[in-house]
Amino acid sequence: MKRETGSLGGKRWEPPSEPLLKSVVVRPIRAEEESTWDSLMSEHHYLGFRRLVGEFLKYVALLEGEWAALLGWSSAAFACGPRDRWIGWCEEQKTERLRYIVNNSRFLVLPAARVKNLASKVLALNIKRISQDWEGVYGHPLLLAETFIDQERFAGSCYIAAGWIPLGKSLGYGRNGGRYFFHGKPKTVLVRALCDGAREALASEILTMRASKEVFKVSIASIKGKGGLMEVLKKVRDFRKRRGIRHPQATVLAISVCAMMAGARSFVGIAEWACTLSQRDLKKLGCHFSEALKRYVPPSEPTIRRVLQSIDADEVDRVLGEWLEAQCAGDAIALDGKTLRGARRDDGKRVHLLSALLQKEKVVIAQKEVSSKSNEISSAKPLLESVNLEGRVVTADAMHAQTDLAKYIVGRGADYVFIVKRNQRRLLEDIKRIEDDDFSPLTPRVGKGSRPD
Numbered sequence: 001m002k003r004e005t006g007s008l009g010g011k012r013w014e015p016p017s018e019p020l021l022k023s024v025v026v027r028p029i030r031a032e033e034e035s036t037w038d039s040l041m042s043e044h045h046y047l048g049f050r051r052l053v054g055e056f057l058k059y060v061a062l063l064e065g066e067w068a069a070l071l072g073w074s075s076a077a078f079a080c081g082p083r084d085r086w087i088g089w090c091e092e093q094k095t096e097r098l099r100y101i102v103n104n105s106r107f108l109v110l111p112a113a114r115v116k117n118l119a120s121k122v123l124a125l126n127i128k129r130i131s132q133d134w135e136g137v138y139g140h141p142l143l144l145a146e147t148f149i150d151q152e153r154f155a156g157s158c159y160i161a162a163g164w165i166p167l168g169k170s171l172g173y174g175r176n177g178g179r180y181f182f183h184g185k186p187k188t189v190l191v192r193a194l195c196d197g198a199r200e201a202l203a204s205e206i207l208t209m210r211a212s213k214e215v216f217k218v219s220i221a222s223i224k225g226k227g228g229l230m231e232v233l234k235k236v237r238d239f240r241k242r243r244g245i246r247h248p249q250a251t252v253l254a255i256s257v258c259a260m261m262a263g264a265r266s267f268v269g270i271a272e273w274a275c276t277l278s279q280r281d282l283k284k285l286g287c288h289f290s291e292a293l294k295r296y297v298p299p300s301e302p303t304i305r306r307v308l309q310s311i312d313a314d315e316v317d318r319v320l321g322e323w324l325e326a327q328c329a330g331d332a333i334a335l336d337g338k339t340l341r342g343a344r345r346d347d348g349k350r351v352h353l354l355s356a357l358l359q360k361e362k363v364v365i366a367q368k369e370v371s372s373k374s375n376e377i378s379s380a381k382p383l384l385e386s387v388n389l390e391g392r393v394v395t396a397d398a399m400h401a402q403t404d405l406a407k408y409i410v411g412r413g414a415d416y417v418f419i420v421k422r423n424q425r426r427l428l429e430d431i432k433r434i435e436d437d438d439f440s441p442l443t444p445r446v447g448k449g450s451r452p453d
Contacts, residue, residue, distance in 0.1 A: 020115060025062045026071075026125040028133060034058065041070055045108045046153065052105060055138050057130070061122040068113035069122045072106030073130060075099070076146055082167035082189040083146055089203045096278050097202055099140060102130065104147040119158035127162065131194050143198040148187040156188060164190040206258060206281050223284060229254050230286065232323040239310045247299045251286040252307040255299065257320065267305045274298035317367065318386055325358070325365040325388065332359040333387065335396040337376045354379045356387050359395070376400065381408050389414035398423055 029037050037058050041049040052058070054075025061069040076098050077083075083101075084094060109119055131142040148170060149156040156166070172186040193199060205223045222228040233250040240249065259273040275298055277285070282296035290297050299307075339352045354376050355367040368383040370376055380400055389412040396405075401418040409416045420428050 020063070021117060021121050023064045024068070024118070024121050024125060026059055026122055026129070027062075029058045029060050033060065037070055040067075040110065041072065041106055041108055044111065045106060047106075049106065055099070055134075057133060057137065059126055061118075061125070063113055063115065063118070066113075067110060068115070068118060069109045070106070071104065071108075071122070071126055073102050073134075073145075074105045076101035076103045077148075080146065080189060081171065082169070083191060086167050086191065087144075087199055087202050092280060093203065096280075100143040100202065102134065102142050102145050104145055107147075117161070120161035123158060123162035123164075127192060127194065142194050143202060145192045145194060147190050149190060150185060150187050152185070156190065159190050159192075162192070164192040166190050205284065206277070223254070227323075227326055229257065229323055232319050233257075233316075235319050236311060236315050240307070246288040247303060248286055249307055249311075252299050252304055253311070253316065254285050255287075256304060256308060267301050267308070270304050271298070271301035274304075321365040321367075321386065324363050331391065332393050332395060333357070333365075333389070334359045335376075335380060335383070335394065335400055337370070337399075352376075354383055356383055377402060377405075380405050384408070384412070393417060401427070 037060065038049060049072075052072050052074040056072065056074040059071040059073070060067055061071070078098065089097070107119075107123070109122075127145065130145065135141045145164075147159065147164070149159065156164075160166070167189045169186040170189055224230050230250050233253045234248075236249065236253065238249040255274050255277075256270050259270040262273055264270045264273045274282075277298060279296050282298055283289075287296045287298055289295070333356050335354065335356060337352060337354045339350050352370040353367050354370050355364045357364045366383055366387050368379050370379045376399055380396070381404075384394070389409065391413060393415045394409050395417045396419070398419045398421040401420050401424055406416055406418070420431060422428060
């Protein structure tokens with residue numbers, strides 16, 4: 001097994017391989033176990049124990065059914081320079097989003113359980129479940145974990161082995177009763193992302209959380225300014241009468257887009273998500289300022305319903321595709337057809353969509369409904385009309401291995417990769433007869449999309 005070296009403490013560690021560690025189970029403590037947990041932590045942890053601050057959870061790790069380690073998680077430190085600089089958020093963002101960070105304030109391996117690599121194994125198992133457990137108790141997931149290590153006592157190797165990142169030293173201050181005091185013992189700050197894109201999401205313009213506990217990466221998605229979501233959505237025609245309009249159509253659409261990417265799947269869900277936004281976010285999205293309430297108010301569910309039912313869906317889909325494409329730098333575009341489950345046309349036939357998506361980012365940048373009297377082949381070229389193909393590679397399955405489409409893609413300045421199967425028997429036989437030497441890098445290329453003779 002590959003050996004790795006942690007950067008904290010300079011000690012070499014090796015991933016756990018002992019069969020004994022396979023029996024490790026980490027779970028929250030039960031109500032009747034709390035007094036035992038508190039007593040053991042107070043007796044054996046070098047800092048002692050009184051209570052955990054703010055929101056908290058207590059865990060126990062069992063080794064072959066016996067208590068082997070204890071972990072305590074609590075609300076994040078309000079002030080932590082290395083962490084805040086690493087995230088790159090402003091004070092207002094920190095105030096709003098600090099609850100998405102959890103502090104590993106206590107970690108104790110019991111004296112009787114000195115097993116090699118036990119600590120890193122326990123940390124890794126706890127990290128896998130902490131966000132889901134936290135949401136079950138406090139109603140919101142977690143994005144980041146932090147901890148502070150006194151390196152005069154501990155090397156912190158188990159954290160490095162479990163994927164934590166050291167950020168630097170604290171200033172040597174503590175907080176008690178709402179006041180800071182200088183204790184003169186700087187500690188190393190370590191953090192561990194609990195999901196992909198955690199750091200970017202915490203510093204993003206608008207934080208949106210998926211119902212599936214994942215994070216929508218708004219950090220790559222500009223909301224305001226040139227090329228931003230608000231500007232792009234202003235291109236969509238507004239069919240409403242001007243009289244009595246409070247919320248611009250672009251505002252309603254932007255909120256709906258962000259809410260749906262965050263997991264909302266109904267008009268009510270979009271409206272409920274909008275109500276969770278801060279005043280700062282509502283202002284950024286152009287919401288109406290109520291003079292009576294002296295605050296920004298989100299659009300109501302009836303307003304959202306009326307706007308979404310009146311717009312040209314194809315037009316919105318087109319401008320959103322352009323916006324999403326601008327947020328990503330993918331150079332490989334895949335054609336992918338899917339039949340929608342539960343969706344049927346007036347004639348009873350199922351709805352089939354052909355989509356163009358960026359392969360790496362898995363972002364759909366264009367889609368087109370395939371006519372019930374046609375198929376994907378005839379829909380491919382119209383779908384790609386609105387997509388920038390210059391310098392890119394288009395991939396498609398065997399259905400699209402057509403000469404006409406290949407010429408079209410090359411004519412747009414792109415390359416293509418098609419799968420060839422038995423539906424193109426003659427082409428398949430020709431390919432089988434090609435020798436490897438025909439693809440020598442020394443052979444000059446005839447032209448884009450062409451193979452050497």
